[in-house]
Amino acid sequence: MKRRNFVKKTVLSSMATIIGADIVFGSIMPKGYLPLVLQQDPYKMFDKDNGMEVLNDKPWNIEAKAHLLDDKITPNRYMFIRNNGLIPSSIDASKWTLTINGESVKQQKTYSLEELKSKFKQYTYQLTLECGGNGRSEFDPPAKGNQWTVGAVSCAEWTGVRLRDILEDVGITDDAVYIGYHAADTHLSGDPKKEPISRGVPIAKALQEETLLAFKMNGKDIPLAHGYPLRLVAGGWPASASGKWVNRISIRDKVHDGTKMTGTAYRVPCESVAPGDKVKDEDMCIIESMPVKSLITYPKSGAMINKGKKLNIRGHAWAGELEVTKMEYSIDFGATWKECPLEKPLNRLAWHHFSASIDFPKKGYYEVWARATDSNGISQPMVLPGWNPKGYLNNACHRIAVKVK
Ligand SMILES: Nc1nc2c(c(=O)[nH]1)N[C@H]1C(S)=C(S)[C@@H](COP(=O)(O)O)O[C@H]1N2
Ligand SMILES: [Mo]
Numbered sequence: 341m342k343r344r345n346f347v348k349k350t351v352l353s354s355m356a357t358i359i360g361a362d363i364v365f366g367s368i369m370p371k372g373y374l375p376l377v378l379q380q381d382p383y384k385m386f387d388k389d390n391g392m393e394v395l396n397d398k399p400w401n402i403e404a405k406a407h408l409l410d411d412k413i414t415p416n417r418y419m420f421i422r423n424n425g426l427i428p429s430s431i432d433a434s435k436w437t438l439t440i441n442g443e444s445v446k447q448q449k450t451y452s453l454e455e456l457k458s459k460f461k462q463y464t465y466q467l468t469l470e471c472g473g474n475g476r477s478e479f480d481p482p483a484k485g486n487q488w489t490v491g492a493v494s495c496a497e498w499t500g501v502r503l504r505d506i507l508e509d510v511g512i513t514d515d516a517v518y519i520g521y522h523a524a525d526t527h528l529s530g531d532p533k534k535e536p537i538s539r540g541v542p543i544a545k546a547l548q549e550e551t552l553l554a555f556k557m558n559g560k561d562i563p564l565a566h567g568y569p570l571r572l573v574a575g576g577w578p579a580s581a582s583g584k585w586v587n588r589i590s591i592r593d594k595v596h597d598g599t600k601m602t603g604t605a606y607r608v609p610c611e612s613v614a615p616g617d618k619v620k621d622e623d624m625c626i627i628e629s630m631p632v633k634s635l636i637t638y639p640k641s642g643a644m645i646n647k648g649k650k651l652n653i654r655g656h657a658w659a660g661e662l663e664v665t666k667m668e669y670s671i672d673f674g675a676t677w678k679e680c681p682l683e684k685p686l687n688r689l690a691w692h693h694f695s696a697s698i699d700f701p702k703k704g705y706y707e708v709w710a711r712a713t714d715s716n717g718i719s720q721p722m723v724l725p726g727w728n729p730k731g732y733l734n735n736a737c738h739r740i741a742v743k744v745k
Contacts, residue, residue: 345370346368347366347370352367355378382394386400386402386421388416388418388419392405393489395486399425400565401423403420404419408491412656413497413558414495416557416563419496421566423525423536424536426525426527428524436587437587438553438587438588439588440506440510441589443593444515445510445511445513446511446512456501456553456570457555462500465497465689467550467690468495468691469493469573470492470658474488474491474734475488475733475736477731478736479734481616482731483728483729483730497557498554499554499555499557500573503589504546510591512591516543516593520539520589520592521538521588522586522588522589522598523537523587524587536599538598539596539598539600540583540590540601543591550688551573552572553573554571554572566584576629576661577630578630601626606626606730607627608733609729617727619728619729629662630659632660632664632712632718633735633738634657634658634711634737635710636740637655637656639740641740642741643741646744647702652696653695653698653708655695657691657693657694657712658692659712660714662715662716663714664682664712667679668712668713669696669708669710671706671707674722674737680696702744704743705741709722709738710739711737
């Protein structure tokens with residue numbers, strides 16, 4: 341009998357490394373066969389645009405590019421994915437429940453998804469979600485973690501019920517100070533006792549009108565990668581506070597101490613430090629409202645125009661809990677600035693839109709820099725802001741290159 345042509349041992353072991361497990365019957369796997377798990381195409385799997393950048397596949401972390409974020413309301417195909425663990429598989433929404441427990445509830449209560457939808461009034465808000473680590477790639481000394489450039493931000497439309505209404509129904513006690521979410525994703529180690537992430541927000545943020553337990557994104561069921569079937573959405577704060585696949589929320593009588601609430605995770609030095617400095621644990625503060633920032637989403641960096649033509653630019657600006665009150669651009673590396681029109685968002689915590697029509701004095705290379713100012717009068721820095729160990733909160737001005745021919 342003729343032997344089949346089997347895959348080489350060396351190829352097998354490198355496949356096993358990628359998969360993270362031995363291919364048990366690998367020795368009889370036909371040559372040239374690609375195991376299914378390696379065939380996964382993230383663009384198809386998550387319904388993302390091919391221009392998105394995969395930063396990591398275990399866990400999946402995918403970012404947009406500035407020019408892909410041009411829509412006023414971010415569609416799924418341009419929405420970044422940030423995971424700390426493995427996306428839950430086989431979710432049955434008809435069996436999904438949300439439990440509210442913790443030290444500061446009068447009594448624990450569990451709701452089915454159907455109950456949440458029928459018992460409480462539904463609201464829709466457009467909410468900005470930016471990863472605390474967006475812009476990390478520019479820090480020096482470099483910070484470990486996904487090397488986000490500018491694309492870990494989105495502003496989709498979320499529909500759900502107010503967390504406030506649920507907590508009122510449950511009954512919380514006066515000593516409540518924080519909430520912490522728990523979710524159905526799996527720790528990278530596979531250990532079911534470990535949570536990939538369990539963060540939260542102070543009770544005041546939890547009780548805000550716009551803080552939702554959402555079951556819809558842009559009018560449809562939330563895509564699996566973004567938290568189907570139930571997600572906490574706390575706009576304007578680091579998106580890590582917006583738990584995906586949420587099945588339990590604890591009402592805490594102290595600052596929530598779940599995974600990634602302590603150490604250098606989503607915390608920055610309370611007072612600025614020199615780049616590379618070691619910072620004591622007690623000198624680290626939890627990131628709350630995100631800083632003022634903006635993005636030029638049209639044109640794409642590298643645009644070319646003919647002399648005498650105006651360049652139309654547009655983009656978005658946001659400022660965490662605050663409003664954006666001024667938007668400016670510069671074509672001379674920040675020496676002078678011109679104000680440009682700013683369009684108000686639909687609701688609080690959504691990004692604002694700006695546009696401008698720019699004249700260039702002569703042929704040559706230019707950069708267009710954009711700078712937003714928040715309602716406290718704070719503007720984006722032109723260069724990298726305060727270094728911190730994990731490279732959070734880089735809100736330096738966004739720039740695009742332009743050539744005038
Ligand atoms: N359960 C769970 N929720 C999570 C995460 C996660 O890994 N697991 N990542 C958080 C982080 S760090 C970010 S930035 C946002 C990303 O949301 P998105 O993937 O929908 O864009 O989800 C947050 N919620
Ligand atoms: Mo994040």
